[in-house]
Amino acid sequence: MLTRIDHIGIACFDLDKTVEFYRATYGFEVFHSEVNEEQGVREAMLKINETSDGGASYLQLLEPTRPDSTVAKWLDKNGEGVHHIAFGTADVDADAADIKEKGVRVLYEEPRRGSMGSRITFLHPKDCHGVLTELVTSAPVESPEH
Numbered sequence: 001m002l003t004r005i006d007h008i009g010i011a012c013f014d015l016d017k018t019v020e021f022y023r024a025t026y027g028f029e030v031f032h033s034e035v036n037e038e039q040g041v042r043e044a045m046l047k048i049n050e051t052s053d054g055g056a057s058y059l060q061l062l063e064p065t066r067p068d069s070t071v072a073k074w075l076d077k078n079g080e081g082v083h084h085i086a087f088g089t090a091d092v093d094a095d096a097a098d099i100k101e102k103g104v105r106v107l108y109e110e111p112r113r114g115s116m117g118s119r120i121t122f123l124h125p126k127d128c129h130g131v132l133t134e135l136v137t138s139a140p141v142e143s144p145e146h
Contacts, residue, residue: 001089001090001095002087002088002089002095002135003051003053003055003087003088003089003090004051004052004053004055004057004087004088005057005085005086005087005088006055006057006058006086006087006088006134006136006138007045007057007058007059007060007085007086007115007136008058008059008060008082008084008085008086009060009062009082009083009084009085009086009134010059010060010061010062010080010081010082010083011062011063011064011071011074011075011078011080011081011082011083012061012062012063012075012080013063013075013080014063015042015043015044015061015062015063018061018063018080019044019046019061022046022059022061028046028047028048028059029046029047030044030045030046031045031046031047031056031058032044032045032115032116033045034115034116035065036113036114036115037065038112038113039069039070039071040064040065040066040068040069040070040071040072041062041063041064041065041069041071042062042063042064042065043060043061043062043063043115044060044061045058045059045060045061045115045116046058046059046060046061051088053088055088055138060086060115062083071083083132084122084131084132084133084134085131085132085133085134086120086133086134086135086136087133087134087135087136088136088137088138089135089136089137090137091137092111092119092120092121092135092136092137093111093119095135096111096121096123096135099123099135103127104123104124104127104128105123105124105126105127106121106122106123106124107121107122107123107124108120108121108122111135111137114134114136116138116139117139118136118137118138118139119136119137119139120134120135120136120137121134121135122134122135123135
């Protein structure tokens with residue numbers, strides 16, 4: 001069952017400049033940043049709020065690290081802007097299988113590693129009214145040691 005909007009992915013040419021815009025304009029701070037070599041992106045997650053299911057909602061800013069990455073190709077075609085929307089789920093495998101049974105193409109045979117250790121898959125935008133849609137199961141939150 002989808003539980004929240006996990007994040008909205010925004011493709012950008014210059015991550016640092018885009019982070020500064022969101023910081024100066026809206027007061028959003030970087031919660032997490034990383035380079036995802038598999039997907040060829042450098043990213044920053046800006047936390048917007050906590051959610052009732054214990055998760056959070058973010059803006060994910062994405063800058064390509066190589067010209068053959070999906071985000072680089074998307075930027076070449078569309079320019080900067082909203083790249084995808086991601087919904088949080090407790091079980092990406094089960095929800096992807098359920099959605100696939102409804103006739104929506106799931107882009108990854110098996111979920112892959114996403115931001116902050118999450119497990120992700122994508123749904124084909126042509127089957128989702130033109131919107132690239134991601135399903136995300138967040139990594140378990142480790143409790144602090146006492």
